[in-house]
Amino acid sequence: MLEKDIERILVDHKKIVEVSKKLGNQITNDYHDKKPLIIGLLNGCLPFLAELMKHIDLYCEYEVMSVKSYHGGTKSVGNVKIVKDLDVSVEGRHVIIAEDIVDTGRTINVVKDLLTYRGAASVEVATLLDKPEGRIEAFVPKYIGVTIPKVFVVGFGLDYDDYYRNLPYVGVLKESVYKNDIS
Numbered sequence: 001m002l003e004k005d006i007e008r009i010l011v012d013h014k015k016i017v018e019v020s021k022k023l024g025n026q027i028t029n030d031y032h033d034k035k036p037l038i039i040g041l042l043n044g045c046l047p048f049l050a051e052l053m054k055h056i057d058l059y060c061e062y063e064v065m066s067v068k069s070y071h072g073g074t075k076s077v078g079n080v081k082i083v084k085d086l087d088v089s090v091e092g093r094h095v096i097i098a099e100d101i102v103d104t105g106r107t108i109n110v111v112k113d114l115l116t117y118r119g120a121a122s123v124e125v126a127t128l129l130d131k132p133e134g135r136i137e138a139f140v141p142k143y144i145g146v147t148i149p150k151v152f153v154v155g156f157g158l159d160y161d162d163y164y165r166n167l168p169y170v171g172v173l174k175e176s177v178y179k180n181d182i183s
């Protein structure tokens with residue numbers, strides 16, 4: 001049913017598992033003497049967070065927080081709002097933020113600054129997708145799964161109007177689905 005709205009598959013499921021494994025191995029190596037705290041940004045992070053965690057062979061915990069930067073449309077708006085905060089302290093912790101995609105860079109900069117301000121020992125970012133052509137604020141994630149062009153994608157956590165998150169792959173949404181979107 002959902003597939004009819006997808007113009008083309010950009011990152012298939014096999015590739016997602018492959019890159020999650022690669023990033024998980026890198027994190028395992030880089031943090032071999034630490035117990036990192038992985039913080040997922042809801043709602044988009046969930047499938048990637050779950051896949052990534054399977055490939056991290058460390059004593060680590062994960063927590064989630066919810067940050068909103070999109071409001072149902074296909075374009076980012078300027079302000080970033082914390083909808084659900086963390087239940088734990090990050091003071092002295094080595095934090096890795098797990099994101100579905102870094103686009104303008106606004107969300108990740110706000111969250112990174114906040115966690116640094118709260119006393120995290122270090123804050124790095126692992127993102128399934130990176131869309132560098134969309135940047136408005138400079139930001140280079142340390143762990144990048146796949147770099148994609150400036151197209152609007154859905155699936156594997158990424159949504160349009162809260163739909164399509166359950167697709168097992170990342171695909172380009174047909175323009176006809178959102179052409180009447182005025183946001």
Ligand code: IMP
Pocket residue numbers: 044069070076099100101102103104105106107108151152153154158159160
């Ligand atoms: P940024 O603040 O512009 O970097 O946006 C990050 C957030 O915007 C992501 O966590 C997504 O929720 C959303 N986003 C950015 N690009 C896309 C896209 O192509 N599809 C769906 N959501 C996106």
